[in-house]
Amino acid sequence: MALEIRDIVAGYTREVPILDGVNLKAEDGRVTVILGPNGAGKSTLLKAIYGYLTPQRGEVLHDGRSIVGLKPNDMLRQGIAYLIQGHSVFPRMTVEENLELGGWIMRGDHQRMHTALDSVYARFPRLKEKRRLLAGILSGGEQRMLEVARLTMTGPRTILLDEPSVGLMPRLVDEVYREIIKLKQERYTILIVDQNVKKSISIADYVYALALGRNRYEGPKEDFEKRLDDIVREWI
C-alpha cells in the first residue's frame, strides 16, 4: 500500500475540524481520485498528508511508515511529490533552473541530476527546446507541463495533484490529463483532487467521495460511473 490514511482529524483551528475522520488508501501504481463538493475538505486532506497541517488525530502511512509530523520540505525525501493548486512555476527563472530545483534534494549528486534532466527532456522535448527561456513567458499549457516534469525529477513513488486542471482552457485540460495518463503508465502512484468529475473519473482506478470532512462513498471506477448521477445530484 503506497499511501494509507487512517481516521484523520485536522483543521486550521482546533474547534472547527475540516477533516473529521477520513480514511483512504491509494494503491501502488494506481490513480486514486478524490471528489466532493466545495468545502468537503479535499484540498485540506492533501495539505494534511503533506505536513502543512498537523492532524489532531489519525495516522498517515507511506510505504507502511508514519509520516505524520514531518515538514512539507521533508516529504520529497520520503518519495512523495505534491503539485499545489494554481501556478507554481518560478516565473523569473529559466525552465532548466526550475527543473534543477525539482531535484533540489539531490543537488550534491551531479550525476543523478544530469540523468534526471536527460530523462525529463527525453519525455518533454518541448521543454528541452525552451530550457533557457524564463518559465514565466511559457504558455499556460507549457507551464503545467513544466510543473509535472519538475515533480518527477527525483523519481518519487507517489504524486499528489491538487486541482491540476483548474483555470485552464478546455484544450489544455485534455493535455494535462494526457500527461497524467503517461505518469500512470510509468507506474507512479497518483492521488488526485479535482473539480472536473468526468475527466478525472475517466483516468481513475478507484474513487473516493468526501462530504463535510467525512467519507461519503468509495469504490472502483466502474461502480462509481454507474451511480455518478445520483452522487453528484446529492452535492447540489
Add this chain to the structure above:
Amino acid sequence: MDFSLLLEPAILTEVLVQGLVRGAMYALMASGLSLIFGIMGVKNFSHGELFMLGTYAMFFVTVVLGWPWPLGIAFAALALFVFGMLLERTLIETLRRRAGRDWLLDAFILTIGMLVVMQNLALIIFGTERRGVTSLVDGVLVWGPVIVSYERLMVLAVASGVGLALWAFIRFSSLGKAIRAAAQDPDAAQTLGIDIRLVYTITFGIGAALAGLAGGLLISIYPAHPTVGFQPVIKSIACVILGGLGNVPGAIIAALLLGIIEAYSTFFMSAGWQNVVTAALVVIILIVRPSGLFSSSKVERA
C-alpha cells in the same frame, strides 16, 4: 552657484569619480537591505545598526588586535553573518509564526525595536567616543587632473568584487537558486524539499554580513560610533526605493546614480542640502515611478 564650472573637464571628472566612489559605498550598504527585502519582504530598519556593529568589529581586529585590515573586513562580515542568523531565528521567525498574514508591517516595527536596543547597548558598552582609523591604505593616485586616494579606489574595488560575488552566488549556486525560488513562490519551493525557514535565516545572515562588511570597509569614513548607522541606513533605503523594492541590481545602479548626484549637489550647493536632495528624489520617484527606476514589472498595489 556657478554652472560654468560644470564645463570645466577637470572638475567634472573629479566630481564624477568622487560620486562613483560614494555610490559604491551606498551600493554595498543597500545590497544587503535590498536582498533581505527582496527575498523575505522584511524591511529591516536596523540595517544601520548591523553596519555599526561591523565598524566596531573592524576596529577591534585592526586597532585593538593590530591585525591587517583584510582580516578585519572578513571578521566583520563573518561575525555579522552569525549574528544576523541569530536575530532572524530568535526574533523575526517568531514574529512570522505569531503574526500571520500581515506580518510584514509588524516586522518593520520589530526591526525598529531592534534598532533602539542595539544602538543603546552599543552606547553603554562603547560610549560616545568615535573609534576609527585615518586610512586603511595610504597614498594618492594622480591621473591627469583627477586626484583620488588609494583608499577610495580600494573601496571601489572591494565593493565591485563583493557585488559581483553576490550576483554570481544568487545566479549560479544551488543555494542561490533556492533563495530565488523561495522569493518567487514559497509554497512551491517547499514542495520541492527546500527548507524555507533555513533559506530565510541564511538570507538574513547574508544581508547582515553585507552590512557588517560595509561597516568594516568604510571605517575611515564612518568611524565606529553608536549612531554611525543612521546616515548609511537612510541612503540605503533611498537606493532600495530608487532601484525598485527588492531589486538588488536596481539598488546598486541607483546607489551609483545617487552617489554621483550627491557629489554634484554637494559641489554646487552647501553640504546640508544633499540630504534634502536625496529625500526629494525619493519622494519624486515614488510619485512618478513607484516600482523604481529599473523595474519592468508593475508595482503591486494594495
Add this chain to the structure above:
Amino acid sequence: MKALEAASQLADVWQSRPARIIKIGLLIVLLIAVPPFLDNPYITRIFISAVMLGVMAAIYDLMIGYAGLINFGYAGFLAVGAYTSALGTFHYGVSPWIGLFTGGVATAFVGLLAGIISLRLRGLYVALLTFFVGEAIRFTISNLPDYTRGMLGLSVRPYPDILGIDFGRRDLIAYYYLLLVLASVIMGLMTWLVRSRYGLAFKAIREDQLATESLGLSATKYKLYNFTIASFLAGIMGAFYAHYLGILSPTPEEFGVYRTVEILTITYVGGRGTLWGSIFAGFLLVGFQEYFRGIGPWRLVIYGCLLIFVMLFARRGLSGLKKYVW
C-alpha cells in the same frame, strides 16, 4: 467552588456599567486633581508629558490601528504644526491661539499631499514615503536658518492671557488644564469618528482591503480621509507642543526618527485600535522614563525590548490586560 463563584460575581460587578462610570469618573478626577493637589512642578511636568505624548500616540493609533497606515515621518508632521504656529507668531505676529489652527491646517495639507502620493500603494510604501517626507521637512527647516533659525533654535512666545488666566509657561497648572481641554476635544472627536460609519470603513479596510473594495468602498478615499484628519490633529498637537518646549530646533530627538519611535512605541504598548490605550501607555512609559532617568541609556534598551516584546508576545499591548483590570 464557592470562592470561584464569588470571584466571578465580583468580576461582574467590577465590569458592570455603573462600576465602569465610577472608574472613569475616578480617573478623570485623578487627572484633574493630582497636579494641583501635589503642586509640584516636576509632577505636573510628568502629567503634561504623559497626556501630550498619549494624545499624540492616540492620533498615531487612528492611522495604524484603524487603517493600517504607518506614518514613519510623524515627528516631521508634528514639526510642521509646531513651526507653522511658531513662525506665524515670530514673523507676522499671528496670535498663538490662531496658530493652533494654522498649524493643524498646514499639517493636514502636508498629510493630504503625502497621502495622495502614497496611499494607492502598499502599506510599506506609506511608511517609507512618510519617512522621507518627515526627513525632508526636518532638513529643510535646519537648512533655512535665516527664516527658521535652524539648529540655533526658534523661541516661541507663550499664550496670551484669557480672562486673566496666565497660560505662560511659568504657571504650569493652567497650561496643564488647557492641555486637558484640548486632549478631551481631540480624544472625543476621534472616539466619535471611529464609531461612525467612517470608523467602520477604516476597520474594514484594515481587515481586508480587497473584500472592502468589492463592497463598493473606495479604500484609497477613506485612507486619505483618515490620514488627513490624523495629520490635522497632529498639527494642532505639534503647535501646542511648540509652546511647551519654548525653543524649537529640528533635532532628530525632538522632530526626527527618535520622537516617532517614542510615540509609536506608546501606541503599540497601549494596544493598536484602542485609542484610549495610548493614554494609559503614555502615563506608563513617561512615568517609567522619569523613574529610570538615572540609568541613562539602559532606559532606552528596556524601551526597545518592550517594543520587541509587545510585537512578539503581547500583540494587543495593554489592551490585552483589559479584561483583568478594567
